[in-house]
Amino acid sequence: MLGSNTAVKLRTYDQASPRYAANEAESEYLLEILNVSKGFPGVKALSDVQLRVRPGTVLALMGENGAGKSTLMKIIAGIYQPDSGELRLRGQPVSFATPLAALQAGIAMIHQELNLMPHMTIAENIWLGREPLNGLHMVDHGEMHRKTQALLERLRISLDPEEPVGHLSIAERQMVEIAKAVSYDSDVLIMDEPTSAITEKEVAHLFSIIADLKSQGKGIIYITHKMDEVFNIADEVAVFRDGAYIGLQRADSMDGDGLISMMVGRELTQLFPERTPPTDKIILSVNNLTLDGVFKNVSFELHAGEILGIAGLMGSGRTNVAETLFGVTPATGGEIYLDGERIVMSDPCLAIQKGLALLTEDRKDTGIFPCLSVMENMEVAVLPTFSGSGFVQQKPLRELCEEMCKKLRVKTPSLEQCIANLSGGNQQKALLARWLMTNPRVLILDEPTRGIDVGAKAEIYRLIAYLASEGMAVIMISSELPEVLGMSDRVMVMHEGEVTGCLDREDATQERVMQLASGITAIH
Incomplete structure (x- = not known):
């Protein structure tokens, strides 16, 4: 009111x-x-x-x-x-x-968190609630297809109006959201x-x-x-x-x-913090990792205290590699070694047990539980650690959650606040807190600062640098090249499911990374 x-x-x-x-x-x-x-x-x-x-x-x-x-x-x-x-x-x-x-x-709005219906087509999503009708007052699918095709062509968006939204990448879904908003004129x-x-x-x-x-x-x-x-x-x-x-x-x-x-x-005097050089100790070794039809022969080593940036255009396979390392989509070929021991990463539970953590790129679909509280979202990965004889040790668990909220400056009136009521950046920080509570040895960050303001970015960067200085091995995937170049000890670049080069910090420039990401040349 x-x-x-x-x-x-x-x-x-x-x-x-x-x-x-x-x-x-x-x-x-x-x-x-x-x-x-x-x-x-x-x-x-x-x-x-x-x-x-x-x-x-x-x-x-x-x-x-x-x-x-x-x-x-x-x-x-x-x-x-x-x-x-x-x-x-x-x-x-x-x-x-x-x-x-x-x-x-x-007044039309394109929301930060996408609000499309995954099981409906692009055309059905765009005209939802205002579908063109025929003389029998039934949906005229032919006319809806034509209107959608004309709209997409006007906006120069190369998508099939009959493609289910669930089959689209996040980037493609964002373009559909833009088309939907424009369609209201x-x-x-x-x-x-x-x-x-x-x-x-x-x-x-x-x-x-x-x-x-x-x-x-x-x-x-x-x-x-x-x-x-x-x-x-x-x-x-x-x-x-x-x-x-x-x-x-x-x-x-x-x-x-x-x-x-x-x-x-x-x-903010310095966005990217000073970096402590990584050690010679190899924590993670990946040899010819392959997921049929998605990426192939991905190989790299990750040292204690190292931040390895992974760069590439959308569809290059960066996120797929991260999910395979975490057991979300088990590899069809290749080998993963953790501290010299070969691990068949069959599911995320095993990955967590072995000391891996994954902050996913899409916090809405694969990160938060929107109907649960901030504390319930944070504690979900460590509940087994705080459970004994069938009971959860609530006091130490709450104290840990409160400590992590303060450390990451999560803005929330209380731990009982529904996480859906927090801003996107504070949701992201709560998710990062979730994984840090597991004390991981390898932290995989997929677009860690997406939707986060510059002040919070600086805080996240300092935290990542601190974790690396304490010996944690970090893989950071980002679409923002300044972020990759500013934070990484090495940058691995992918194009269409293959590694096209790996650059040391002093050799990595935006131009060289974009060359590799576009598949123009290979640098070894």
Whole structure:
């Protein structure tokens, strides 16, 4: 509900309400957020925040995880209701009781966590709830296919409308989400971390779509943690911190240091920490590891205290190698040696027993248990260690969870808070805490900072460097080349399921890594 201090009578949208005509109100802004506040049990998510979106512009919304960005976007999209404040659309006060009402008013949102139906086709997902009907009021599948094909062609997305979404990669699903949002022909489009799971080529493709939308007078709210994207496409930048509005500036009047200072309230003098050289002791040895039809003949050694970066384009097999090492998809060929002992990694339980841990790339589908609490999500990997005679030792387990929350600075009102209520970055840190509680010898991190702000990234980097300095062996897979180059002692590069080269830290550059990732040449 809106606060009682809102004096203007609000126009409420429901399923029967049409969108306002563009000439119903003359306004400099498409969308205005005025003094909006929102609280949850134990948390003040937003406090009197403001935001204004002009037609034909991209407004980048920046802030650390937990700053309130996603909460405000869900209010705009009709998912949450504000406790107080006012929303204005095309100059008119509005209130959205449902996401459908916001869509009908001309506001669409691409969520950070993908919300597609995996067992339905691309076409069915895009037109869900608004399928074209024939004369018998039944779904016209032919027309739906044609509309989808035309939409995908307009956006230059090479996908089959009849392909089930469950068969698509995360990057392809993200492009379907983008197509779905564009299909509403909305005047205001919210993009929450739209490039978190797509390649550099697909990012460039998305930016061309955004340019087309701007030329049509659309207003775009763009949430990202990637600084280069902000200065590439944004016209204005608004910053939130701890649920409060900090300020707004033109993008061309800012630099990276100034933006970081606004976001975190301090200067980050060094993003990547100093590294301690690894030892000569080999912890993990992989020889000609193969998964038929996915990757083949992958070989490398991992030393105690070493961070081995794995780079490559989407579909190169990086994640598949990680999952095979962890026993999710057992290898069809090759050998894995741990401390010189050959291990047939048949399932994740064995991998955990042997001292391996895997932070998966998709926290929503393969990481968190969204209906469980923060503590229940953290403790799941160590419950056998704290169980005896059929009972769980709750006190020491809680103390360990509390200690890890403090160490990783997980922002949550309590361990009993449902993890789905945390920001994406804090969910990620809770998952990392889960695996660190197992005291692993080999820590496999697949996109460890996806959806995490720059301040939290620095904390994660320092933690990874500290773990390596204590002798832990780390494999880090990342689509962000600066991250791979800044953190790794060596970089192994993959292309189409094969290792195309392995570069020492001093030899690794973005150009050489991209050469190898594209399969242009091989460096030994």
